[in-house]
Amino acid sequence: MTHPNGVALLGANMLFVAVVLHIIAMFIQGKVSGKETAAMCILTGSFNCISALYVGFIMGDAVTLSAYFLFGFTYFLFAFNILLNSETFTGLGNYCLFVALNACVFSYVNFMAGLWVLAFFWVLWGQLWAAFWIANGLKKEIGKFVAFDTYIVVCLNFIVAISFLFGWMNPKGFV
DSSP states (O other): OOOOOHHHHHHHHHHHHHHHHHHHHHHHTSOOOHHHHHHHHHHHHHHHHHHHIIIIIIIHHHHHHHHHHHHHHHHHHHHHHHHHHHSSSHHHHHHHHHHHHHHHHHHHHHHHHHHHHHHHHHHHHHHHHHHHHIIIIIIOOOOOHHHHOOOOOOOHHHHHHHHHTSSSSTTTOOO
């Protein structure tokens, strides 16, 4: 049995993150129902968490395990907030602050390791999760900005996901 390549697995995760973020942006704009959004969040969160367990316990990479869980739990929290008819989403917002702060550390570590693409993406994801914190944790009316910002992250995530999957790029850049 062939074990998956770590970069290709990251690409697969990023591909599903792109689609779930697209659906979340549409949900923010009222273009997709909550149940549809919750379903995609659960599927993507599950894929992220199963991948986390694989890279952590099979590939021995605890750092990537942590990174995948940061995102997987975000999508589970989003889904549960929708399905449980949360009135505030404040807990989700404050969890997003936790992710945004971790993104600063992950970005720095990747930058110092010469993994330019990952360092850039941690900044990109971190600023988006910070926007989710401002919108949900601090209750600021920035929904239009968050949706627009999310679409930008979706586009970049999709391009790099495909590049990782097909081996056109690695975390240091184009091969």
